[in-house]
């Protein structure tokens with residue numbers, strides 16, 4: 027099971043819709059109109075085919091569920107943590123959430139993909155601005171987990187082929 031977490035409004039549901047749509051069509055780089063989303067109260071479970079009969083189950087945990095995210099950690103084999111690059115005011119709370127997630131005892135052995143979303147937005151921060159606000163390099167070098175950073179746009183489809191590649195390399199197929 028892959029968990030997808032991040033503060034509310036960062037773009038998790040849109041990413042799932044995009045991945046599902048693309049996996050049905052067989053192309054992860056295809057771009058079309060962004061479907062509408064509403065805030066996720068609870069969780070959102072989707073199955074995405076990432077190639078070669080390899081399916082991954084991704085569970086989004088709504089941002090408003092933050093206090094109970096930990097109830098889902100025991101089933102987690104890989105983790106995606108999403109940050110909104112177009113919302114600098116939210117970065118501090120994202121940072122605290124990220125550190126809390128990384129320090130949880132049940133998540134010490136998972137691979138982590140840090141998704142920097144909304145890079146298509148005209149007001150998106152660049153990597154250097156995020157580094158100075160979030161001290162990302164320090165967080166990554168001090169973390170026990172292997173953390174990969176990827177800039178994406180759930181709206182435009184940028185970075186999705188790389189995301190799928192990371193899932194293929196890090197996700198263990200569920201035993202049936």
Ligand SMILES: Nc1nc2c(ncn2[C@@H]2O[C@H](COP(=O)(O)OP(=O)(O)OP(=O)(O)O)[C@@H](O)[C@H]2O)c(=O)[nH]1
Pocket residue numbers: 032033034035036037038039040041060063064065066067087088089090143144145146147178179180181182
């Ligand atoms: N410009 C831009 N907007 C995006 C992108 N991804 C998501 N959005 C928009 O951000 C808003 C929130 O997206 P959601 O996918 O609902 O956010 P969420 O992380 O699922 O939020 P919660 O369910 O409340 O935790 C929507 O209006 C999306 O269209 C992106 O890559 N670029």
Ligand SMILES: [Mg+2]
Pocket residue numbers: 038039040064065066086088089
């Ligand atoms: Mg959502």
